[in-house]
Amino acid sequence: MTLRKHLLALLFSTVVVILCSAILCSNLVFAQTSAEAAKAGSPTASADHDGQHDFDPFIGTWKAHTKYRAHPFGGSDPWTEFDGTEIFQKIWDGAVLELSGVAGANEPVGLMLYTYNPQSHQWSVYFASRKDGKVGLPNVGEFSNERGEFIVQDMLNGKSMLNRYVWSQIASSSPHFEESWSSDGGRTWELARIVDLARVSGDTGNAHPAGK
Numbered sequence: 001m002t003l004r005k006h007l008l009a010l011l012f013s014t015v016v017v018i019l020c021s022a023i024l025c026s027n028l029v030f031a032q033t034s035a036e037a038a039k040a041g042s043p044t045a046s047a048d049h050d051g052q053h054d055f056d057p058f059i060g061t062w063k064a065h066t067k068y069r070a071h072p073f074g075g076s077d078p079w080t081e082f083d084g085t086e087i088f089q090k091i092w093d094g095a096v097l098e099l100s101g102v103a104g105a106n107e108p109v110g111l112m113l114y115t116y117n118p119q120s121h122q123w124s125v126y127f128a129s130r131k132d133g134k135v136g137l138p139n140v141g142e143f144s145n146e147r148g149e150f151i152v153q154d155m156l157n158g159k160s161m162l163n164r165y166v167w168s169q170i171a172s173s174s175p176h177f178e179e180s181w182s183s184d185g186g187r188t189w190e191l192a193r194i195v196d197l198a199r200v201s202g203d204t205g206n207a208h209p210a211g212k
Helices: 003-039
Strands: 060-068 080-092 095-102 110-117 122-129 139-144 147-156 159-168 176-182 190-199
Touching: 122 147, 139 159
Parallel strands: none
Antiparallel strands: 060 080, 060 190, 080 095, 095 110, 110 122, 122 139, 139 147, 147 159, 159 176, 176 190
8 A cells, every 4th residue: 555545545545534533413403494495495305216336437536627716706706726635435326435635735625424314215425624623514305316415504694595506427537527506496506606517537347445
């Protein structure tokens, strides 16, 4: 095992332990807000679709090009663009960890944990950033026709709004991600982040198995 893979495996194990502890706390709060978000337009789960392998095509390492706006309702707020990497690691069937890196950084700057509920047939998507280390309430949703939509009631600039993640083109070599905010209950959406992926040459999807 190379030093880089050893450090990545150690980071992976540590992140999972921290996230599991944080998720237990956030789920208590999420139970109080999920009903409100559902009324505002959360996707309805399909009882027929077993989605525990929805994110399997993502496993491995990807080049990422990101466009980001800190104030999507600012009108003239400019887009910031940067390149980086996204590493998707499978924890078990129905659980995937995504580590986000920025070009020039020696370690991940953010992460997402995707967990699947086989009873509701829906995914919960938890996000954490190095800036504060906090794990917020999960965006919840599912995939339909190779498009995943995940919604939560969240805060932006001191205001309560809907936040939405959308994954599309998931079966292709260039998956596409968008994050949007809605201040009118989901009738209209303002884009805040766009990420386009391209798989790293030679990566078969098993480049970073957990614990190896």
